[in-house]
Amino acid sequence: MENGNIYFEECAISYLPHNLGETVRKSSSLLRGSLREIRLREGSSLGLTAGNKNVITSHRCTKEDIDYTVRALCGNSLYSHSETIKEGYICTDGGIRAGVCGRAVTEGQRIVSVTDIKSISIRIPHRIPGASDEICKLIMDPRFRGMIIYSLPGGGKTTALRETVARMGSKPYNLRISVIDTRFEICGGLGGDFTVDALSGYPRAQGMEIALRTMSPQLLVCDEIGRRDDASAVADCFGAGVPTLVSAHAGSYEELSKKPYIKELLEMGAFTFAVGLVIKPRGFDLEVTDLLKQKN
């Protein structure tokens, strides 16, 4: 699977100008297969993140580098990514997501467009087969009604969801899984033949409602919930008897259980397990909280 990761790295490098791509290849030659992020900031050095290590290269990024990269990430069609750029990211067809920021043009509280992009953070998706074994076992527990996975940003939530979806959506499980892939991150890097229905780009709450009504899923997966309507959609799924696998930002279970809308879901019993994650080079460290036991 290291080859798979190198494939994603090469995909990410292909969006960079030639000289920048070469710099990344040279700088990351010892870190191949573990590259997580490529960061470009106008006027600053090109940065790489491999594992948990940040590497600064000698290449100083210019405005031309940034413009070229943005255009390449958009497939030379900036207009077709305007909505996601407003939300701070660009997703490519290959499942690579890049965070972007620049100067926002606003009308009241609404961002109308983003111009003068100054920073790009290209996140490279990873496959860690077997990393979701523990999570799959929990999902197959007869008491399972739902699971919430939490970690700090960059802690591996999306990777865990992707691996779990790949595992549960293939033999021997073959569950009918609906994935609300709002930011095109989960299914983009999935590939292969899976029993997965991807609702790509749908707002979370709306996507969950549609999946629930039309796709009759056995497992509904959604990344990074946290808003009121997300929580009420998860509650609807719980009410309809469809188990959910969701993720949220939190450093610990305590922190998670204090989040306003998630607290309500925990109290309601929408989740059987809360799983804290720390990503490792070959998998995850899991901190499992059995919420049913805790309740009893």
Add this chain to the structure above:
Amino acid sequence: MGALLLLLCAALWGIERGRREKTALRIIAELVNFIEYTREQISNFRTPLLRIYSEYCCEARELEDFFSALRRNDTENAVGLLSERIPKSAYREASLFFSSLGGGYSEGQESLCIAAKARLERIGEEMRESLGEKLRMYRLLPLLLAASLVILLI
């Protein structure tokens, strides 16, 4: 015999020049159609350029290689192919249009399409107006020149 050959060459040269003018007109008309199609796709569906290129049904045989290059995402070469086929003013417009296409948000891209279409239409209109006159000139002038040369030589 030499005189006949000279006259024939002159006539053929004239016909070829006329054919080129007509081809240039067809290419410009096709570019105008393509720009309008692109504008609609961007405005209504935000369709990415590569998909626009691959889904567009080109009716001018003269532009098959041009669209093949576009579909390979080789815009520079594609536009280069137009340089010998359309007048310089139209080529400048096309170059400007294709180099700016895809580099902005939808409102800007729609304006780009509208402006490029209007300018190319105007160039096409001017060419069409002078086409009859030019065709007559291309047929007669070389023949007259060749005839004069023949008379001089005799």
